[in-house]
Amino acid sequence: MPIEYAPTSWSPLTGCLHTLAQCPVVSQCWAKSMAKRFPKAAGGDFEPRFHPERLEEPYKWRKPRRVAVSFMGDLFGDWVGVSTIRSVLGVVEKCPKSQFLFLTKNGKRLAEFNPWPPNAWVGVSAWNGESLAWALHQLKAVQGGHTWLSIEPLLGPANVLWELSPFRPEWVVIGGLAKGKQDPRLMSWVSRLKWRCLADGVPYWLKNNLA
DSSP states (O other): OOBTTBSEEEOSEEBOOOOTTTOTTGGGOHHHHHHHHOHHHHOTTOOOEEOGGGGGGGGGOSSOOEEEESTTBOTTSTTSOHHHHHHHHHHHHTOTTSEEEEEESOGGGGGGGOSEEEEEEEEEEEOSHHHHHHHHHHHHTOOEEEEEEEEOSOOSOOHHHHHHOSOOOSEEEEOOOSSSOOOTTHHHHHHHHHHHHHHHTOOEEEOGGGO
16 A cells, blocks of 8 residues: 555555554554455454565566555564564565665564664654654664654654654654544644754655645
8 A cells, every 4th residue: 555655565464463552543543444445455354464475576676666564564563473574674685776664663673673774764653752752762772774753643742852862763754643633733743843853954754644
């Protein structure tokens, strides 16, 4: 399923077991709703599944691509084996001309796979100040590759704790709820984050759902 900032989607693993404690919008999960619409792509029940036959897909691309890796699940969930993750990273290493974006809510596992391939963009999700501070701490431990932060959906002010962290990601994506009513204070929170990024020289991407 292509997204705004990654035209190509590659899902060697689909499905997720995150709870409400790990994902505050689990009941409104975009990926889960897409899995129901396209069960052949991700399994309608959204149970975690590894698709080894999909590991060959990147080798068939003739031109470099920006690729969202397993956004229809969480490749770094506690339920995913190390060998599965390493098999995916092995493909990334063999396709150096493409850029591969990884994103997880379970950032504590990321350091296990240091050093990362130079064409890997390692991302952690956040939704408010507390989760942003935790995400920055996890990204700080990443060696190799690039780091980015997905603050989506933004559910509370996040710029203050950003200022207290000495670490800065290389890129930030900011978005609102995929569905449901947005908090009326959302754009003021977005504005503060945007100016924080500008002050620190960090490129940012504002999602279409902020409109």
